[in-house]
Amino acid sequence: MKFFEKMVKPKTEEAIALMKENGILVSKTLAEVGKIVAPGVTTLELNRVAETFIRDHGAIPSFLGYDGFPYSLCISVNDVVVHGFPSDYVLKEGDIVSVDCGTFYKGYNGDSAYTFPVGEVDAETQTLLDVTKESLYRGIAAAVAGNRTGDIGHAVQSYAESFGFSVVRELEGHGIGKEMHEAPGVPNYGRKGQGARLVDGMTICIEPMINAGARAVYLAKNGWAVHTSDRRKSAHFELTVVVRKGQAELLSTFDFIEKC
Ligand code: MG
Ligand code: MG
Numbered sequence: 148m149k150f151f152e153k154m155v156k157p158k159t160e161e162a163i164a165l166m167k168e169n170g171i172l173v174s175k176t177l178a179e180v181g182k183i184v185a186p187g188v189t190t191l192e193l194n195r196v197a198e199t200f201i202r203d204h205g206a207i208p209s210f211l212g213y214d215g216f217p218y219s220l221c222i223s224v225n226d227v228v229v230h231g232f233p234s235d236y237v238l239k240e241g242d243i244v245s246v247d248c249g250t251f252y253k254g255y256n257g258d259s260a261y262t263f264p265v266g267e268v269d270a271e272t273q274t275l276l277d278v279t280k281e282s283l284y285r286g287i288a289a290a291v292a293g294n295r296t297g298d299i300g301h302a303v304q305s306y307a308e309s310f311g312f313s314v315v316r317e318l319e320g321h322g323i324g325k326e327m328h329e330a331p332g333v334p335n336y337g338r339k340g341q342g343a344r345l346v347d348g349m350t351i352c353i354e355p356m357i358n359a360g361a362r363a364v365y366l367a368k369n370g371w372a373v374h375t376s377d378r379r380k381s382a383h384f385e386l387t388v389v390v391r392k393g394q395a396e397l398l399s400t401f402d403f404i405e406k407c
Pocket of ligand 1: 247248258354
């Protein structure tokens with residue numbers, strides 16, 4: 148350990164159990180949203196369904212009011228990478244829509260995202276979705292005690308770039324707990340053996356943002372939505388995990404979306 152390297156305290160097993168309750172709730176919320184993703188639906192309707200579902204379970208949508216963010220979900224369509232506002236935009240066949248959801252429940256946070264195809268998407272777009280999700284799982288496979296954040300970033304980057312896609316570098320994953328964003332930062336690019344050391348019991352969100360074209364992005368005038376500069380599509384998948392020895396443990400899951 149470098150002298151000045153900041154140690155991130157692992158969570159207690161009690162905290163991890165409460166974070167798993169949050170992880171399950173965000174996972175189920177994403178599945179509720181996924182059930183109604185279709186051509187003709189507005190993204191505000193997705194936001195309404197999620198907010199109702201979260202509150203009906205006694206939790207708070209943690210994005211609402213976070214740094215002034217005005218909605219319960221971040222909804223990012225096509226060339227929007229992340230942090231899009233729900234709106235009266237009507238989803239159409241061939242779009243992709245990233246839905247990012249956070250909950251606050253029993254003193255802890257949950258945070259996950261899934262990019263849904265709207266109806267049928269073209270082959271390249273489907274590949275972008277498949278590769279981005281697989282890059283997340285490869286990142287999770289590297290999230291083991293003794294590794295470093297650079298091992299996660301390297302796993303994500305090397306896989307995504309092998310398909311000719313590019314990794315957004317301006318935004319990254321993060322630690323999570325009582326706060327939605329805690330140390331360490333978890334970049335989606337990097338070198339093996341570099342970055343913060345991962346320890347048993349550390350809870351982190353891994354969230355690759357992968358562009359079909361170039362990696363350059365810009366911030367919209369509203370100060371939130373991040374767009375690809377070349378206007379090509381971008382995909383985003385996020386799960387919360389706890390670092391363990393040998394293999395990370397999932398605190399959130401896509402099973403409710405994909406196995407229902
Ligand atoms: Mg998120
Ligand atoms: Mg996150």
